[in-house]
Amino acid sequence: MFDSQFRNVGYKNFRQILAAGVCLFAAISSRAELPAVKFRSVFPEATFDRPLRMEEANDGSGRFFVPEQKGRIVVVPKGSDGKQTSEFLNIVDRKPLASNEEGLLGVAFHPQFRTNGLLYIYYNQQNPRRSVISEFKVSATDSNKADMASERKLLEVEQPYPNHKGGQVTFGPDGFLYIGLGDGGAGNDPHNNAQNTAVLLGKILRIDVNSRTNIVTGKHTNSLQYGIPSDNPFANRKYGVRGEIWAYGLRNPWRFSFDRETGELWVADVGQDLWEEVDVIVKGGNYGWNVREAFHPFKPEPEGARYIDPVIEYPHTPTLLPESKFPKQPIGTSITGGYVYRGKKFPTLRGVYIYADFTLGTIYGVRVENGKATEYGTLLSQPKNIASFAEDLDGEVYALAFDGKIYAVEPTGEKAQSNIPEQR
Ligand SMILES: [Ca+2]
Structure with missing residues (x-):
């Protein structure tokens, strides 16, 4: 923005230059103020069992839907103290939580949920071990209950x-x-798997729940339970490449989101032993795993291969900080x-990508412009x-914590311990 301003304005007098300088200073100083945040408990009377998502129903009903890892979705009224909760869906008897990272991991409301009552969940099953993405419809007689007979399995991935x-499902x-x-x-x-575009693992997929694509193999035609958008990469x-793939080279995309202002897709990709990373995903992008881990080589790169670097990384141990692209970013695992953040309540948080380390509990923030982090820091240290x-x-x-509580993330009024990357 300032580039074009400087190009287009002929600075004919000192006052214009001074005014532009004040503008520039204001822009820089507002950027350099990541706010410290605190947690405010919402629904203090409710305790959830390993809550992994919270989605507000997009039907104007003021209800949050909270999937618990063991296989329940709990409904809680927005703005309430959490005393009145109800069970929307229960697949606990299917035992999705067979091990620590499996379970009922995600829920998403159809964009037309208000009129069609459709929602989508991700859960894990055994024998064979697989991920299931299913559609359910709200009960015709009780809007706080799923119609369990309505299940339509869209996709099962061994x-x-x-x-x-992974486990997130979200409409773009x-x-x-x-x-x-x-x-x-x-x-x-x-x-x-992550580098193999003939399989669905290690990927972000993009499908159309409203249509069905026919796959013709030799003499056989097989109708998928979803459509493959024609502009998928x-x-x-x-050559057997899967049409569902939107981006690849991911290890374990543990939560992604769309910036509601820019439409950008932000993914946190969990690292193995050394580096954690945040990626901004583009169509068809290869994010490196298992050839690269964040900004660092993981194994020898094939000649000519191209990988997209993350926007920020942090290491697992302090000994790695000197090798980090962001040496002042605290560690985590x-x-x-x-x-x-695009809410209206807290202008100082606007445009800050808020994320966390699961293990240590640290809440981080980063601002990114043109693919580069312009500022990053610790917004809150908590256990x-x-x-x-x-x-x-x-x-x-x-923020959803494993103490079973849900917290609004709000600025304290103080500044965060933030860092502006040196120009490299
Ligand atoms: Ca990567």
């Missing part, structure tokens, strides 16, 4: 190991359903992705495990 399940601003899948688990991605499925974030329809941001 899983080789119990970890790295384009109306398509985005699905995050990890590399299938174990360590080092032993089957190279591999929609033509040449497992990233939890959040949201770019609770942060499993997920949530954003309500007003753009306010919440």
